[in-house]
Amino acid sequence: MPESVRLYNTFTRSVDPFQPIYAGEVRMYCCGPTVYSYAHLGNMRAYLFEDVLHRTLEKAGYQVKHVMNVTDVGHLTSDSDEGDDKMLKAAEREQKGVLEIAKKYENAFFEDCTALNIKRPTIVCRATEHVQDMIDFVKDLQDQGYAYVAGGNVYFDTSKYKGYGELARLDLENLQHGKRVDTDPNKRNPTDFVLWFTDSKFENQILRWDSPWGVGYPGWHIECSTMSMKYLGERIDIHCGGVDHIPVHHENERCQSEARIGHKWVNVWMHNEFLNMLDGKMSKSKGDTLRVQTLIDKGYNPLAFRYLFLTTHYRFVQKFSFEILDSAQAAYNNFRNKIIELKKNAPAFTVRAEALEETKKQFNACVFNDLNTSQALVVMWNCLKDEGLNPATKLAAVQDMDQVLGLGVDAIQEEKAQPVDAQVEDLLKKRKQAREAKDWAAADQIRDALAALGYVVKDLPNGETQLMTLTKRS
Ligand code: AMP
Numbered sequence: 264m265p266e267s268v269r270l271y272n273t274f275t276r277s278v279d280p281f282q283p284i285y286a287g288e289v290r291m292y293c294c295g296p297t298v299y300s301y302a303h304l305g306n307m308r309a310y311l312f313e314d315v316l317h318r319t320l321e322k323a324g325y326q327v328k329h330v331m332n333v334t335d336v337g338h339l340t341s342d343s344d345e346g347d348d349k350m351l352k353a354a355e356r357e358q359k360g361v362l363e364i365a366k367k368y369e370n371a372f373f374e375d376c377t378a379l380n381i382k383r384p385t386i387v388c389r390a391t392e393h394v395q396d397m398i399d400f401v402k403d404l405q406d407q408g409y410a411y412v413a414g415g416n417v418y419f420d421t422s423k424y425k426g427y428g429e430l431a432r433l434d435l436e437n438l439q440h441g442k443r444v445d446t447d448p449n450k451r452n453p454t455d456f457v458l459w460f461t462d463s464k465f466e467n468q469i470l471r472w473d474s475p476w477g478v479g480y481p482g483w484h485i486e487c488s489t490m491s492m493k494y495l496g497e498r499i500d501i502h503c504g505g506v507d508h509i510p511v512h513h514e515n516e517r518c519q520s521e522a523r524i525g526h527k528w529v530n531v532w533m534h535n536e537f538l539n540m541l542d543g544k545m546s547k548s549k550g551d552t553l554r555v556q557t558l559i560d561k562g563y564n565p566l567a568f569r570y571l572f573l574t575t576h577y578r579f580v581q582k583f584s585f586e587i588l589d590s591a592q593a594a595y596n597n598f599r600n601k602i603i604e605l606k607k608n609a610p611a612f613t614v615r616a617e618a619l620e621e622t623k624k625q626f627n628a629c630v631f632n633d634l635n636t637s638q639a640l641v642v643m644w645n646c647l648k649d650e651g652l653n654p655a656t657k658l659a660a661v662q663d664m665d666q667v668l669g670l671g672v673d674a675i676q677e678e679k680a681q682p683v684d685a686q687v688e689d690l691l692k693k694r695k696q697a698r699e700a701k702d703w704a705a706a707d708q709i710r711d712a713l714a715a716l717g718y719v720v721k722d723l724p725n726g727e728t729q730l731m732t733l734t735k736r737s
């Protein structure tokens with residue numbers, strides 16, 4: 264029987280006790296990366312939040328089925344056919360095929376996740392591999408009278424769905440009177456959105472598919488509803504993303520899904536607040552985006568960034584600067600040194616079961632209360648500093664906490680003289696061969712095996728491979 268967990272639900276705007284739809288199980292869907300460039304540190308905050316949520320639910324005793332999409336179709340900056348198709352732009356910029364671009368940035372994204380100890384979701388699904396499912400979804404909506412064709416495109420008619428705007432609490436009156444400026448003359452209502460494009464300003468769009476409405480490509484909300492339903496069924500427990508997704512992407516996902524199935528789709532909507540630079544927004548479209556590799560290049564341990572993330576509750580805006588990261592790195596180094604010391608001293612002691620249980624209880628009370636990670640860190644430091652606890656009990660307690668915190672306690676050890684042992688060298692050789700044979704699945708599997716040993720591999724533009732240990736840079 265899982266322990267009780269309380270979570271903030273954007274839909275109800277309150278922290279409610281979590282009730283799973285299926286006993287002992289959690290089905291959660293998280294909006295994944297758009298892979299036309301590297302993910303920035305703000306994006307990584309969203310994935311860190313989802314990882315801590317996943318780990319917390321597992322700690323509470325649930326079996327978690329976590330699905331995440333990869334948006335590898337051309338991504339527009341708005342619902343209408345305006346803005347840039349970023350995938351196409353990247354392909355032009357880098358003189359590569361669109362699918363090559365998508366694969367490159369998808370790999371980079373999962374390398375970043377590995378460096379931050381973010382567990383891979385149970386299922387990762389790519390938009391380009393589910394286009395027929397999306398077409399079937401749109402057909403269903405059209406058959407039920409929720410979609411209309413105008414100017415060659417298929418639109419969702421938001422006026423047909425009773426309750427449009429309830430998640431985001433949109434002021435539809437004001438939207439009707441033109442507050443949300445929209446230049447698409449085909450829409451019947453300002454909030455309507457495209458389900459399928461056939462008429463596009465992107466004549467050279469490479470990723471196009473045949474459909475009942477003509478050759479084209481999907482709108483940007485349909486993939487999440489489609490893949491979520493395909494892998495998790497018609498009712499899901501939790502749907503996550505950043506707060507920017509609430510008013511458009513998630514509202515649209517929700518309404519088209521509920522229109523199709525005729526009942527409630529998601530029980531708990533959860534959103535992380537933004538990570539911003541001290542002087543403003545962190546955006547992927549600005550040229551000089553900060554990413555995990557930037558931190559590694561500057562000599563930071565990526566887990567210091569994970570530590571920083573944990574210091575602020577996910578529903579509060581978090582600020583980033585290198586001075587702030589310096590403090591997190593110092594705290595992480597301190598933590599690491601304490602773990603090394605505990606690992607040396609623990610074998611001479613026995614774990615005190617009662618004290619261990621008490622510490623676990625205090626820690627769980629924090630994370631089970633809407634993921635209060637900052638308070639959980641306080642419990643962790645109190646435990647590490649507690650002179651009444653012996654090293655074996657402290658180490659057992661922190662190992663338990665690390666199931667949620669993911670600060671790499673098991674991998675932490677003193678620097679070894681020879682950094683690459685025979686096993687790692689062998690795996691690297693095999694990965695090189697797999698890459699040369701273009702066997703990407705095998706290469707990815709070997710990357711995961713290296714990650715399990717505590718190593719991150721980075722493929723350099725010159726074809727060489729750089730190897731980093733997760734605990735090296737402190
Ligand atoms: P995108 O690739 O733009 O769809 O973003 C991926 C995820 O990162 C989404 O869940 C966004 O809501 C989230 N996100 C984008 N920018 C930030 C930011 N500065 N801080 C936190 N989360 C963000």
Ligand code: ZN
Nearest residue numbers: 294295487512
């Ligand atoms: Zn989504």
